[in-house]
Amino acid sequence: MSYAGPGFEPSQPPRSFVRRPLAVALAVLVLGGGGWFVWGAVADDGGGKEGSSAADDYSPLSPIGTPGIVVPSEAAAPLAGKVVVIDPGHNPGNFTHTAEINRKVNIGTGSKECDTTGTATNSGFTEAEFTLDVARRLRTVLEQLGATVKLTQDGGKTDDRAFGPCVDERARIGNAARADAVVSIHADGSSAGNRGFHVILPGVVDEGAADTRPIVASSKVLGEDVKAGFARETGSAPSNYIGGGTGLDTRTDLGGLNLSTVPKVFIECGNMRDSKDAALLTSGVWREKAAEGISEGIVSFLRGS
Numbered sequence: 001m002s003y004a005g006p007g008f009e010p011s012q013p014p015r016s017f018v019r020r021p022l023a024v025a026l027a028v029l030v031l032g033g034g035g036w037f038v039w040g041a042v043a044d045d046g047g048g049k050e051g052s053s054a055a056d057d058y059s060p061l062s063p064i065g066t067p068g069i070v071v072p073s074e075a076a077a078p079l080a081g082k083v084v085v086i087d088p089g090h091n092p093g094n095f096t097h098t099a100e101i102n103r104k105v106n107i108g109t110g111s112k113e114c115d116t117t118g119t120a121t122n123s124g125f126t127e128a129e130f131t132l133d134v135a136r137r138l139r140t141v142l143e144q145l146g147a148t149v150k151l152t153q154d155g156g157k158t159d160d161r162a163f164g165p166c167v168d169e170r171a172r173i174g175n176a177a178r179a180d181a182v183v184s185i186h187a188d189g190s191s192a193g194n195r196g197f198h199v200i201l202p203g204v205v206d207e208g209a210a211d212t213r214p215i216v217a218s219s220k221v222l223g224e225d226v227k228a229g230f231a232r233e234t235g236s237a238p239s240n241y242i243g244g245g246t247g248l249d250t251r252t253d254l255g256g257l258n259l260s261t262v263p264k265v266f267i268e269c270g271n272m273r274d275s276k277d278a279a280l281l282t283s284g285v286w287r288e289k290a291a292e293g294i295s296e297g298i299v300s301f302l303r304g305s
């Protein structure tokens with residue numbers, strides 16, 4: 001992609017702002033600013049829903065100090081002030097902590113295992129590795145857009161999560177962060193031939209510690225936005241085995257959704273047990289598209305477009 005939206009014209013540079021620094025700054029933003037770039041595309045798609053074109057929004061360059069040094073302004077950080085929690089499903093360490101993850105936790109409607117190991121492709125690429133990789137890519141994109149991003153676990157890399165966390169705590173991490181949006185990332189382990197992605201929405205639950213009523217509607221909007229962004233960037237089709245071709249499924253048996261008090265969805269990015277889906281899921285290039293697609297959905301949701 002290249003940024004060449006209709007009507008694109010850099011805002012009027014200040015008098016002292018010579019042509020060369022502008023060109024350099026643009027090159028930096030376009031080549032190095034993947035996040036800004038993604039947002040630019042989204043803003044373009046928005047078609048002035050907020051009464052302004054992408055060109056109007058685009059005024060990220062302001063010279064400071066030494067001539068030639070420019071920095072993005074607020075306009076390049078459309079998610080500034082927003083908090084996004086990314087929940088990479090499972091954890092590579094779960095495989096060696098079976099006793100801990102098998103203990104039961106309360107999910108409002110009953111009790112369920114703390115966590116599971118997740119699935120894997122036939123070649124042994126685990127869902128836990130997949131979810132962490134997509135989550136880290138997504139974090140990078142969202143941070144470039146100015147969001148404050150928190151992962152529920154980072155595979156023990158930058159936290160002390162050797163396993164888990166349990167599903168109830170995964171929900172509470174989003175709640176405690178007062179997240180504006182939470183996305184839990186997974187890949188499915190269904191039969192070969194079952195293909196495609198689907199987004200899981202919280203159903204209405206009002207039982208025990210669970211009360212999803214305040215988040216059902218907003219989570220549906222988030223889910224529809226994530227579905228649209230993911231389909232657009234990856235070109236993947238909605239699941240052919242869940243959701244009747246809508247790419248959406250509603251569930252009331254997931255603690256991570258039941259206990260959430262902030263808008264939250266899961267995305268099952270594909271079926272690891274299908275060889276064609278597995279070929280996508282194991283591709284770093286494809287996972288980058290997946291992360292960008294999810295980020296576009298989050299941006300749409302948070303900008304209310």
Ligand SMILES: [Zn+2]
Nearest residue numbers: 089118186187
């Ligand atoms: Zn999973």
